[in-house]
Amino acid sequence: MVTDVLNALVLIANFVIVPGLAYGSQLALGALGVTLVYSVLRFSNFAHGEMMSFGAMGTVLMTWWLQSQNISLGGLPTALLALPFGILGAIALCLFVDRTVFSYYRRTRSAGVTYLIVSVGVMFAIGGLIRFIIGPKDRVFADGDRFILKARAFKKMTGLSEGLSIKTSQGVTVIAAIIIVALLFWFLNRTKTGKSMRAYSDNEDLALLSGINPERVVMIVWIITGALAAIAGSLYGLDKSYKPFTYLQILLPIFASAIVGGVGSPVGAIAGGFVIAFSELFVTFAYKKVLGYLLPDAIAPSGLMQILSTDYKIAVSFVILVIVLLIRPTGIFSGKTL
Amino acid sequence: MLGAHKTKLLFLAMAVMLAFIGFIQSWNVSLAILNLCLISAIMTLGVNIQWGYAGIVNFGMMGFAALGGVAAVLVAMPPVTAGWEAGGLGIMGGLLAAAITIILGLQAWKRLAGQSRRRYWITALIVVAGYTVSRLLIDPAVSAIESIESAKAGYLGGLGLPILMSWVVGGLLAAAAAYVIGKISLGLRSDYLAIATLGISEILIYIMKNEDWLTRGVKNVNGIPRPVPYEIDLQESMWFVQLAGDLGIATDELSSIVVKLCYAGLFIIVLAGLFWLSETALRSPWGRMMRAIRDNETAARAMGKDVTSRHLQVFVIGSAVIGIAGAMLTTLDGQFTPASYQPLRFTFLIWIMVIVGGSGNNMGSVLGGFIIWFFWIESEPLGLWLISTITATMDDASPLKIHLLESAAHMRLMTMGIVMLLVLRFAPQGLIPEQKR
Numbered sequence: 001m002v003t004d005v006l007n008a009l010v011l012i013a014n015f016v017i018v019p020g021l022a023y024g025s026q027l028a029l030g031a032l033g034v035t036l037v038y039s040v041l042r043f044s045n046f047a048h049g050e051m052m053s054f055g056a057m058g059t060v061l062m063t064w065w066l067q068s069q070n071i072s073l074g075g076l077p078t079a080l081l082a083l084p085f086g087i088l089g090a091i092a093l094c095l096f097v098d099r100t101v102f103s104y105y106r107r108t109r110s111a112g113v114t115y116l117i118v119s120v121g122v123m124f125a126i127g128g129l130i131r132f133i134i135g136p137k138d139r140v141f142a143d144g145d146r147f148i149l150k151a152r153a154f155k156k157m158t159g160l161s162e163g164l165s166i167k168t169s170q171g172v173t174v175i176a177a178i179i180i181v182a183l184l185f186w187f188l189n190r191t192k193t194g195k196s197m198r199a200y201s202d203n204e205d206l207a208l209l210s211g212i213n214p215e216r217v218v219m220i221v222w223i224i225t226g227a228l229a230a231i232a233g234s235l236y237g238l239d240k241s242y243k244p245f246t247y248l249q250i251l252l253p254i255f256a257s258a259i260v261g262g263v264g265s266p267v268g269a270i271a272g273g274f275v276i277a278f279s280e281l282f283v284t285f286a287y288k289k290v291l292g293y294l295l296p297d298a299i300a301p302s303g304l305m306q307i308l309s310t311d312y313k314i315a316v317s318f319v320i321l322v323i324v325l326l327i328r329p330t331g332i333f334s335g336k337t338l
Numbered sequence: 339m340l341g342a343h344k345t346k347l348l349f350l351a352m353a354v355m356l357a358f359i360g361f362i363q364s365w366n367v368s369l370a371i372l373n374l375c376l377i378s379a380i381m382t383l384g385v386n387i388q389w390g391y392a393g394i395v396n397f398g399m400m401g402f403a404a405l406g407g408v409a410a411v412l413v414a415m416p417p418v419t420a421g422w423e424a425g426g427l428g429i430m431g432g433l434l435a436a437a438i439t440i441i442l443g444l445q446a447w448k449r450l451a452g453q454s455r456r457r458y459w460i461t462a463l464i465v466v467a468g469y470t471v472s473r474l475l476i477d478p479a480v481s482a483i484e485s486i487e488s489a490k491a492g493y494l495g496g497l498g499l500p501i502l503m504s505w506v507v508g509g510l511l512a513a514a515a516a517y518v519i520g521k522i523s524l525g526l527r528s529d530y531l532a533i534a535t536l537g538i539s540e541i542l543i544y545i546m547k548n549e550d551w552l553t554r555g556v557k558n559v560n561g562i563p564r565p566v567p568y569e570i571d572l573q574e575s576m577w578f579v580q581l582a583g584d585l586g587i588a589t590d591e592l593s594s595i596v597v598k599l600c601y602a603g604l605f606i607i608v609l610a611g612l613f614w615l616s617e618t619a620l621r622s623p624w625g626r627m628m629r630a631i632r633d634n635e636t637a638a639r640a641m642g643k644d645v646t647s648r649h650l651q652v653f654v655i656g657s658a659v660i661g662i663a664g665a666m667l668t669t670l671d672g673q674f675t676p677a678s679y680q681p682l683r684f685t686f687l688i689w690i691m692v693i694v695g696g697s698g699n700n701m702g703s704v705l706g707g708f709i710i711w712f713f714w715i716e717s718e719p720l721g722l723w724l725i726s727t728i729t730a731t732m733d734d735a736s737p738l739k740i741h742l743l744e745s746a747a748h749m750r751l752m753t754m755g756i757v758m759l760l761v762l763r764f765a766p767q768g769l770i771p772e773q774k775r
Contacts, residue, residue, distance in 0.1 A: 043529065044529040044532070044533060101759060101763075104763060112527075112528060112529055113393070113395055113528045113529070114762070116395065116528070116529050116532060117395075117689065117693065117762065118759065118762055120686055120689065120758070121690075121755050121756075121758035121759040121762060122755065122759065123686075123755070124686065124690075124751055124752070124754050124755025124758060125751075125752050125755030125756050125759065126755070127682075127751050127752075127755070128748055128749065128750070128751030128752025128753070128754070128755055129752050131745065131748035131751060132745045132748045132749060132752060133745075135744065135745060135748075136748070248681070248682065252533070252536060252537055252540060255533050255537075256537070259530070259533070303477075309548065311544070311547065311548040312544055312548065314540070314544070315540065315541050315544040315545075318537035318538065318540050318541050319541065321533070321534070321537050322522065322523075322534060322537060322538060322541075325522075325523065325526060325530060325534055326522060329526065329530065
């Protein structure tokens with residue numbers, strides 16, 4: 001009986017909890033970037049997905065070069081060594097885009113809608129640039145050990161009939177996300193620059209009166225956004241594989257995470273990321289085997305016992321987005337709504 | 339001087355470019371571009387009604403265009419009798435249960451306002467129970483339907499009516515969806531509205547991709563009946579062979595040109611009709627009111643205008659136009675492929691058309707639809723030509739040259755983005771600015 005319950009739990013851990021933690025971390029990092037841009041520059045950045053993709057591309061290219069030089073990190077993916085290069089690339093791109101495109105609309109004090117449409121143009125331009133440089137194909141750049149914990153080893157260790165496996169990329173993702181989020185919160189809450197950023201986001205006029213330089217705040221926002229985008233993009237690419245098109249698809253779940261958590265609230269972005277990730281997985285998980293362990297054989301279900309078929313995985317995040325917009329548009333953590 | 343004739347000159351230039359392609363490449367290519375230009379122009383008209391007239395940001399065009407495509411399938415394909423016998427009853431029962439659930443849920447949500455905890459629980463209970471009942475009814479029916487001749491049918495089919503009716507039905511279907519979506523999301527701020535419409539249209543596409551009983555999903559519906567003659571019939575008729583002989587054109591080439599011309603004729607009629615309607619609406623007191631709401635919502639509200647329901651109205655009308663264009667597109671393709679509906683092509687490209695052409699001006703939107711579609715197609719050979727010229731002096735085996743030639747096709751995405759940014763920055767009014775009235 002106890003083993004049955006344990007088996008059921010391991011099954012859920014293997015197919016929902018572990019992938020959910022990794023996917024949730026990726027979404028959370030992406031949503032943090034969206035939320036930061038929103039809270040300081042006050043627009044929804046449609047180009048964020050492509051910024052993630054650009055950063056990831058930098059990491060992929062550098063990884064290939066390192067691999068060709070036979071430099072590696074042993075068991076860990078070489079991409080970690082290449083990540084700073086991707087981050088620098090994404091930061092340079094963000095600053096360039098801001099200088100050439102967004103700064104004009106800031107000067108003319110344009111409406112939020114204008115920014116939104118401009119960011120779609122930026123999305124197109126970066127997307128084209130990426131496909132021009134690296135092409136639209138699927139690229140695998142993960143190396144090192146594939147698993148931290150293999151299903152077979154877990155079975156041998158515990159004697160259970162269900163295995164639990166943890167991919168290296170999943171472990172790296174979660175640990176990296178924890179470090180990044182800790183650093184970000186330390187920066188926002190403890191440093192002078194971080195505080196001036198929060199002040200600027202809370203009340204622009206008051207911040208200007210107290211001598212905060214807006215251009216500097218904007219520059220720092222783009223630097224952080226670029227770094228976050230590159231990290232989120234590279235981790236996502238490491239976990240699945242790098243394909244430019246998927247970064248267009250992941251944009252909506254990221255927006256959903258930011259809005260569900262409350263746009264403009266960093267804590268909300270993280271919470272939103274995990275809410276979206278886990279609901280996607282819980283709703284599309286087939287509970288047949290779990291119920292088979294928990295229920296007596298006589299009433300064990302014959303169907304897959306899925307709430308929705310796996311095909312609807314991404315659609316789940318849109319449904320949650322729509323429900324949240326309807327019931328509580330400010331999100332869980334009551335972000336900004338103007 | 340240029341101002342008065344600018345519109346005419348721009349359209350003339352467009353015609354010359356199409357004719358140029360006709361002479362250089364072939365008339366078949368030129369006409370194929372023209373047909374899609376016409377459909378794009380109708381879609382841009384729809385978006386212009388929403389954005390140009392009323393300032394509503396709709397990023398969900400793809401969903402409405404796909405609904406038009408569904409209309410083409412449901413209206414024109416012959417019904418699959420075996421499918422209806424196997425699972426028609428179950429599907430209908432399940433859909434009825436779902437509809438009842440939604441009505442009951444909404445009623446409970448409304449009636450229990452104020453009792454926050456009971457409100458959530460009772461509504462959730464109704465939704466879960468209703469969902470379970472409708473799944474229990476639909477699931478067996480779906481597997482029964484999908485098992486019937488799954489290579490050819492495996493779905494319920496349509497009504498077997500003339501395809502042209504689907505253009506109207508597509509518009510109505512899109513309008514109905516827009517009513518629901520508008521009711522839900524028009525109260526939101528503009529960027530939430532954009533994200534919500536994009537999300538909802540993705541949900542619509544997901545449903546079409548996965549509900550095989552309705553649209554065959556990713557297996558696609560092929561061979562949708564045509565409103566115009568088939569090439570093969572033309573090639574076999576005596577008078578046509580004679581005509582081709584007289585003109586000195588190969589029969590197969592002439593037949594496909596004639597078919598494309600027939601389509602173009604139908605599309606031009608629809609475009610002209612919709613254009614006339616939108617222009618009339620824009621000139622009427624209704625159009626004046628819409629502009630007033632767009633330019634200053636608060637003032638319009640203070641003047642007693644019902645902003646919310648006007649927004650809903652204009653959202654529904656614009657979406658209906660996009661739905662019509664979607665049905666026309668599926669008619670032209672002769673097949674419905676849910677996987678081909680991507681936001682890049684159907685939503686953002688259309689937005690570029692509106693912005694480049696000139697939002698708020700119907701003539702501008704039509705022109706934008708023509709120009710952007712033309713360059714979207716022709717930038718591939720153009721880009722290839724450009725890259726070959728640049729790399730002409732390079733060694734043929736040089737990896738850089740090979741890479742550049744391979745990536746030439748992706749230049750168009752970047753070019754479109756840059757064109758859009760340049761227009762927004764330096765000519766936000768577009769090629770043909772909105773007329774001051």
